[in-house]
Amino acid sequence: xxxxxxxxxxxxxxxxxxxxxxxxxxxxxxxxxxxxxxxxxxxxxxxxxxxxxxxxxxxxxxxxxxxxxxxxxxxxxxxxxxxxxxxxxxxxxxxxxxxxxxxxxxxxxxxxxxxxxxxxxxxxxxxxxxxxxxxxxxxxxxxxxxxxxxxxxxxxxxxxxxxxxxxxxxxxxxxxxxxxxxxxxxxxxxxxxxxxxxxxxxxxxxxxxxxxxxxxxxxxxxxxxxxxxxxxxxxxxxxxxxxxxxxxxxxxxxxxxxxxxx
Amino acid sequence: xxxxxxxxxxxxxxxxxxxxxxxxxxxxxxxxxxxxxxxxxxxxxxxxxxxxxxxxxxxxxxxxxxxxxxxxxxxxxxxxxxxxxxxxxxxxxxxxxxxxxxxxxxxxxxxxxxxxxxxxxxxxxxxxxxxxxxxxxxxxxxxxxxxxxxxxxxxxxxxxxxxxxxxxxxxxxxxxxxxxxxxxxxxxxxxxxxxxxxxxxxxxxxxxxxxxxxxxxxxxxxxxxxxxxxxxxxxxxxxxxxxxxxxxxxxxxxxxxxxxxxxxxxxxxxxxxxxxxxxxxxxxxxxxxxxxxxxxxxxxxxxxxxxxxxxxxxxxxxxxxxxxxxxxxxxxxxxxxxxxxxxxxxxx
Numbered sequence: 001x002x003x004x005x006x007x008x009x010x011x012x013x014x015x016x017x018x019x020x021x022x023x024x025x026x027x028x029x030x031x032x033x034x035x036x037x038x039x040x041x042x043x044x045x046x047x048x049x050x051x052x053x054x055x056x057x058x059x060x061x062x063x064x065x066x067x068x069x070x071x072x073x074x075x076x077x078x079x080x081x082x083x084x085x086x087x088x089x090x091x092x093x094x095x096x097x098x099x100x101x102x103x104x105x106x107x108x109x110x111x112x113x114x115x116x117x118x119x120x121x122x123x124x125x126x127x128x129x130x131x132x133x134x135x136x137x138x139x140x141x142x143x144x145x146x147x148x149x150x151x152x153x154x155x156x157x158x159x160x161x162x163x164x165x166x167x168x169x170x171x172x173x174x175x176x177x178x179x180x181x182x183x184x185x186x187x188x189x190x191x192x193x194x195x196x197x198x199x200x201x202x203x204x205x206x207x208x209x210x211x212x213x214x215x216x217x218x219x220x221x222x223x224x225x226x227x228x229x230x231x232x233x234x235x236x237x238x239x240x241x242x243x244x245x246x247x248x249x250x251x252x253x254x255x256x257x258x259x260x261x262x
Numbered sequence: 263x264x265x266x267x268x269x270x271x272x273x274x275x276x277x278x279x280x281x282x283x284x285x286x287x288x289x290x291x292x293x294x295x296x297x298x299x300x301x302x303x304x305x306x307x308x309x310x311x312x313x314x315x316x317x318x319x320x321x322x323x324x325x326x327x328x329x330x331x332x333x334x335x336x337x338x339x340x341x342x343x344x345x346x347x348x349x350x351x352x353x354x355x356x357x358x359x360x361x362x363x364x365x366x367x368x369x370x371x372x373x374x375x376x377x378x379x380x381x382x383x384x385x386x387x388x389x390x391x392x393x394x395x396x397x398x399x400x401x402x403x404x405x406x407x408x409x410x411x412x413x414x415x416x417x418x419x420x421x422x423x424x425x426x427x428x429x430x431x432x433x434x435x436x437x438x439x440x441x442x443x444x445x446x447x448x449x450x451x452x453x454x455x456x457x458x459x460x461x462x463x464x465x466x467x468x469x470x471x472x473x474x475x476x477x478x479x480x481x482x483x484x485x486x487x488x489x490x491x492x493x494x495x496x497x498x499x500x501x502x503x504x505x506x507x508x509x510x511x512x513x514x515x516x517x518x519x520x521x522x523x524x525x526x527x528x529x530x531x532x533x534x535x536x537x538x539x540x541x542x543x544x545x546x547x548x549x550x551x552x553x554x555x556x557x558x559x560x561x562x563x564x565x566x567x568x569x570x571x572x573x574x575x576x577x578x579x580x581x582x583x584x585x586x587x588x589x590x591x592x593x594x595x596x597x598x599x600x601x602x603x604x605x606x607x608x609x610x
Binding site: 003004005006007011012015016018019022026027093095096097099100102103104253254256257 | 339341343
């Protein structure tokens with residue numbers, strides 16, 4: 001018997017990615033996420049046509065802020081990445097992966113990319129659908145507002161990768177409470193701080209993202225929040241994302257994940 | 263890469279908080295089929311997980327084919343693990359499950375698919391491989407777990423209670439595959455707490471109790487250890503004292519004690535003679551026998567006995583043949599057919 005060749009890092013990530021995507025596509029969480037996206041789109045489009053304005057861009061911007069930046073961009077990465085490691089550990093299937101000759105980080109990265117890719121597909125697809133639906137009867141704004149919609153889609157993509165990394169981190173650290181810890185972190189640090197006055201709001205990367213997308217400021221005393229250099233937000237989000245992924249790498253590489261004790 | 267095929271534990275200890283799961287285990291397993299026996303909670307699964315690179319030793323070390331296995335791809339590619347838990351990806355088909363894990367073992371898509379089919383067929387799942395695992399019976403699930411553990415032809419195959427929940431047909435298929443792997447030169451180590459599961463498969467066993475390997479050797483020799491210490495026979499009768507007086511005359515009866523409910527317990531080195539006399543006396547003197555039990559007749563009793571011996575630092579001595587009872591310092595090098603060796607300074 002000769003041992004099989006050691007799989008490369010990229011091949012390992014790709015194999016885990018494929019396995020994870022297949023499982024997500026067959027699971028309930030994607031359907032829950034899809035239903036949430038559908039409801040948000042339906043609500044915004046219904047509000048837009050109930051208003052009946054010829055220039056619905058302000059209402060659409062508000063809908064994107066509330067529906068996508070304050071809700072879906074948290075929900076989807078949370079659904080698809082927070083349990084990526086934790087559920088395997090709790091369900092005792094992690095043993096199959098951990099006994100294979102792939103690095104633990106490749107394993108985590110493959111799962112992270114699967115969850116975030118599908119989240120981005122839902123978010124960006126939903127946003128484009130929203131754009132079409134809201135501007136269906138007004139062709140000129142449909143063209144004029146497209147760059148703003150695409151910019152929002154880009155920012156949502158960045159935030160999805162960020163929140164996916166945050167959820168993966170908490171899922172790897174606190175496997176028995178991955179969902180609650182991830183949800184608390186996002187609710188307090190991102191959603192909560194993102195609505196506070198003054199410079200405290202800068203703690204929230206969601207706020208930085210909304211600024212980057214050019215959305216109107218909301219929350220408590222928005223006028224007290226200092227102006228922000230746009231590139232700062234653009235740089236901060238990927239830096240924090242990479243930092244959390246590095247933490248994930250450290251945690252999964254050193255943890256035993258005991259799967260119950262013998 | 264080391265060409266050595268084997269498992270070596272050197273003063274391996276593992277604890278969870280204040281609970282000691284493994285204590286100072288030293289051994290060397292060479293290719294062949296090994297049974298890992300022990301009562302529930304004895305440390306078998308922890309031992310297998312340490313070897314499989316899923317747990318880090320608290321003290322000491324374990325090496326698989328010369329490599330430390332924890333999170334080490336070089337060692338892990340040579341290990342196949344079939345865990346005890348009945349946990350699988352129920353939303354995948356058997357073929358998808360095994361193919362995915364074969365890909366993670368380093369094979370490209372085509373090779374992984376080919377190997378997965380072969381592995382599933384070898385465990386009799388050719389007709390079920392395209393069905394979702396969620397619809398499998400317990401025995402089929404067990405075979406799917408086994409198929410993924412051998413899909414990459416591992417040099418070291420670790421199986422945690424592989425026969426749990428299997429019917430006789432599945433059991434025969436599984437046992438045949440394990441023998442085949444061992445014959446091909448792999449180290450096959452499988453755990454069970456049921457002695458008779460091992461007897462038809464291999465005569466090489468490790469006995470583990472309270473986190474220590476307390477015996478290593480051939481099954482019949484370890485079973486013979488039971489003959490070394492007095493058997494306990496409990497008899498519930500209407501005349502316990504009269505029965506005790508009669509049986510004390512039997513050669514081999516070394517003690518008697520009276521328990522509650524008219525029960526008398528004999529300690530005998532000659533159980534056959536004791537049982538014969540017991541029957542004769544009951545007929546001749548008209549004793550009414552309510553029940554006869556032997557608390558020693560279980561593997562558990564053997565473990566307790568061996569652990570006590572081990573704690574006292576005693577071994578079986580020369581009369582034990584290749585079966586051996588180990589003190590904690592014992593560091594044997596043993597392969598099928600070999601005799602246990604005691605390194606200098608260690609007792610066996």
